[in-house]
Amino acid sequence: MAANDSELAGEQQVVDRLYRRLDELRAQSRQRLAAVRRAGPSGSPQNRSERDAFATLYEDRVAQLESVEDRLAFGRLDLHDGERRYVGRIGLTDEEQSPLLTDWRAPAAQAFYRATAAHPDGVVRRRHLVTSGRQVTSLEDDVLDLDALVRSGVDPRSLAGVSGEGALLAALGAARTGRMGDIVATIQAEQDAIIRSELTGALVVQGGPGTGKTAVALHRAAYLLYAHRRVLERSGVLMVGPSRTFLRYIDQVLPSLGETGVVTATVADLFPGVAARGTEPAEVAELKGRTVMATVVRRAVRQRQRVPQQPTSVRVDGRTVVVRPRDVADAIARARRQNRPHNQARVTFVRDMLARLAEQYVQQLGWDVAPEDRAEIVEDLRTTREIRIALNLAWMPLTPQGLLTDLWTRPHRLAAAAPELSPRERALLARPADAAWTPADVPLLDEAAELLGEDDQAARAQARADAERHAAEIEYARQVLRSTGAGDLVSAEALAGRFATSGPSLTTAERAAADRTWTYGHVVVDEAQELSAMAWRALLRRVPTRSLTIVGDVAQTSSPGGTRDWAAMLDPLLRGSWRLAELTVNYRTPAVVAQAAGRVAEAAGLPVSPQTSARDVPDALTSERVAAEDDLATAAAAAARRRAAEVAEVSGAGRVAVVAVAGRTSAVRAALAAAGVEAPEGEAVDLHAPLVVLTPAQSKGLEFDVVVLVEPAEVLAASPGDLYVAMTRPTHALHVVHLRDLPGRFDEPS
């Protein structure tokens, strides 16, 4: 047997042992689950809820153990002191609790990603195990200290491979499936430093296209949940992405890392109960995203606290009480001094006014009134229709939706609330009362909700009761964990979250997603350059600790309300308190394509981050000039079909996208349909389809084996950032179909 074969056989034995242990643990959890289920729905309510909680717990554990099947173990560290440490997707111990496999997120695994020959960190050899199913197919050694390795008796001829690059290049060259995969086996040192960066404070990760920002953001979420489980399990982690398609694209990654508790949302989803599906011109969205809109909403709220011009006299039980402008002005001033939200301060205002009116009433009686009689008088006044109307006119109870609808549909209200906007800008904001909410409305609704507060005290009493119940449940869960010894599987908070004492049992993630005022322990924002100032305000409310991971690329900005300069956007919001990390290697786009994209973006004046490409692919950039406008769609469709067939032949899978400005996508689809190909299009696009048609904005954050780009000059004219995005989506080839000249510096030699 060659030295290498015996190494392979040795590793196979280790991997077999690890899978055997995984199978045992799975069987154990399944048995426990079955036992709990067998117990059936009898016993006291508390017994039942305890059983339900354990059932869900074991279901979660089974699901977690199922999800780590692929590449369970992918690395080995040989340390100076002779210790061998296997690194994998989760931590495993044997029956005696001796470690078999180290979780990639544990401090003991860090050297697997960070150690270099210059800084070996106690490591003499790092080994990558490449597996297919449960079979070890190849090994790759990174020798960090050859002398130490030889001294320890290793035959240098038994070393597998020469560097750690093979595993990375194999991962990068693989055909795309339509869903993002995890990168645990090949995280690079600069990425690892970001993933393990401390929890506190705001970390901005700037990096060009394909540098792994999304991958790093997701692995960081998984890492933080592991390293700070106690804090984050209770408060939750929110991941914000640019579109629903994007969220579907990434939704397998965290479960494959054994984490299911992260809430994912777009900014448009942040206001529970409002489905912001409306669309509007980019110019209007930009306007709604400006910081000045915070002042406009604030003013609109204050303008609903009004002193009437005239007194209103009301007859109550034969006496007359007068709602006097002076009293209203006094009561408004006193209520405002409380600095509470509008609807809550209104309670003070109404109480104050009713006391004044009751005093007028009592004066007219001419005799002393006992306190309980006075309360009755106040109640009579409160329920008198004219008084109710007069007080509402002075201080209207409001909902966020009502306030905003009023601003958009009543020009005089908007004019009064927004003197800083020009008449043209105000006209842009006008819309019919029944128009759907748009994503840019959501931060404004949130701003309004914050200023208005809850309309009733009942909700607050309910919240207090909920908090008390939750505390009691946690205490009870602690007792249960102590008595069952299941503490290593779950924390008291997680178990308490599962107790179904009333209503359906909700996880932290589910509770958080349904509650506008929920504050998360950490928020991760991807494609963060697209967020407007108002969107940031809404988001920051959800993380008062300012523990944030903000990833993006200021050269890829397409939304006019977004930013091309992190400091300009974030300094005012975070008071300058954020740290910057950069990613510099493009793992997606072949070098020649990335360089062309970089040149074009620079020529268009974008702040392009310097980057190098991890790999090159021959003939990755091709272009084809058509003779007439009408030929663009047909040529693009033909190229897409040809490329899709090629990709399928090579890999048996793979994906191709045609990217064109919105005005052209229908023509491309029609040309494809004429050739018998149904290509899905737009927001709801099927991510697994072999051929799709997208606008540049819809392709944001995604990647494809081949991209057919239609008329780059047109994409550039609409948005330079969009062209940069579109050109950097392919992992193998970019094919350009054009009639107009290619944009400046497109085909300079690289």
Ligand SMILES: Nc1ncnc2c1ncn2[C@@H]1O[C@H](COP(=O)(O)OP(=O)(O)OP(=O)(O)O)[C@@H](O)[C@H]1O
């Ligand atoms: N260390 C790594 N090992 C293997 N693959 C990697 C690694 N880092 C990144 N990748 C792959 O590179 C591709 C690009 O990563 P990702 O989408 O996270 O980049 P991005 O910076 O968010 O890109 P963009 O800004 O263009 O959307 C993905 O397929 C990702 O899996």
